[in-house]
Amino acid sequence: MKRELLERVLHSVIPRSQILEHARNGPKSASRSEKRMHSGTTVLAFRYADGVLFAADRKTSDSYLGIIDVDSYKIHQLSNLSIIGCAGSVGDIQFVVKAMEQVAEGFWGQFGYPLSILGQANHLANILRDFSFYVWPLEVHALIGGLSLKGEFEIYEVWGDGGKRKGDYITIGSGTDYAQTVLKANKGPIRDKKLNLKNSIDLALKAIYRAGESDNGTSDLRIATPTIAVVTKNGFEEIDTRIIEKAARVLIERERQ
Secondary structure, eight states, rough: OOOOHHHHHHHHSOOHHHHHHHHHOOTTOOOOOOOOOOSSSSSSEEEETEEEEEEEEEEEEEETTEEEEEEOOOOOEEEEEEEEEEEHHHHHHHHHHHHHHHHHHHHHHHHHOOHHHHHHHHHHHHHHHHHHTTTSOOEEEEEEEEEOOOOOEEEEOOOOOOEEESSEEEEETHHHHHHHHHHTHHHHHTTTTTTOOHHHHHHHHHHHHHHHHHTSSSSSTTOOOOEEEEEETTEEEOOOOHHHHHHHHHHHHHOOO
């Protein structure tokens, strides 16, 4: 019965026929110029003492990694207790984020409590899987995280073919290998949830810094301040840019020594 109700509300928010129609004709938000723009070159998420932290660089590049913008936001709030970060085509990401926002809002309006993090990951996986059978698959690789209905903090990675996995720390985008090395070196504190917010911000910045050193698609920490946001039991919060800039200056100075 609960499954039938869940499917009913999800389809009432974004009818399956509408999703399939988009899949056949391509997302309305994805113009030719947008399809050439790719963002989310280093997006990461990991668990810390008080919740989950998401961070991303700010560069948007074209197909040849030419710089289009260094002020892009790749992390988005879906609800007070959930967050999404995406890599891929700008137009496709815009479509996916809007669809997921509608699902989160519609589910809350129908039931009076939030859709679970796993439920959101499953719904996104279904959208991407539907598109994978048509001419224009969505170029989206995503991370969804937040507070589950059981009071646990979860992070899911969702691939463009609809596959997904759960993890304590995950990185996506062209800078993955470099950033993941930094997170993997700290997997013990991450899994044991020993990192406080300050330590977590420092770790996220170091991972993006390493990616920016070697990956042309990731913005240099000295040029563009990354976006960092968290979800705790108090809800979603975007970290003040001034706090991030101060931590970035300390990191850069330390790396120069």
